[in-house]
Amino acid sequence: MRQWGLVLFGWTAAIAVAAPPTAVTEPDTKDVVKKLVEALKDPDPDVRQNLGSALAKIGSDAVEPLVEALKGDNLDRRAGAAYTLGLIGSNAKSALPALLDALKDDSVEVRRQASYAVARILPDKPARDRAAGEKK
Numbered sequence: 001m002r003q004w005g006l007v008l009f010g011w012t013a014a015i016a017v018a019a020p021p022t023a024v025t026e027p028d029t030k031d032v033v034k035k036l037v038e039a040l041k042d043p044d045p046d047v048r049q050n051l052g053s054a055l056a057k058i059g060s061d062a063v064e065p066l067v068e069a070l071k072g073d074n075l076d077r078r079a080g081a082a083y084t085l086g087l088i089g090s091n092a093k094s095a096l097p098a099l100l101d102a103l104k105d106d107s108v109e110v111r112r113q114a115s116y117a118v119a120r121i122l123p124d125k126p127a128r129d130r131a132a133g134e135k136k
Contacts, residue, residue, distance in 0.1 A: 029061050037065045040080035048080035056087035067098045079109045086117030093121055
């Protein structure tokens with residue numbers, strides 16, 4: 001029995017030496033963004049939420065493709081794009097015109113996500129500016 005263990009170990013070691021590890025190349029960010037934005041058409045809101053989280057981690061490189069998706073025909077993709085722009089936050093300021101247009105969308109879900117995004121992108125006023133506005 002012990003002899004078989006040595007044979008098996010020797011064979012496994014020979015395979016490990018014979019097959020060198022392959023180099024893993026980093027995917028191009030534009031390709032990743034394109035595929036993630038395309039996947040935003042998934043009808044499952046949980047899937048879109050997870051895709052949005054991934055795109056938000058990419059950040060400002062995802063803004064322009066998301067703005068284009070916001071103008072597209074697919075309702076789920078438009079809603080997902082708006083949500084993701086909100087997750088990106090202030091780095092997505094360039095998307096504000098498209099998001100303001102999305103507030104007029106036929107879909108209540110797109111309008112909801114666009115309003116969420118606008119609220120997340122616009123900067124908060126300092127407390128003293130808010131207090132001054134209340135006194136007027």
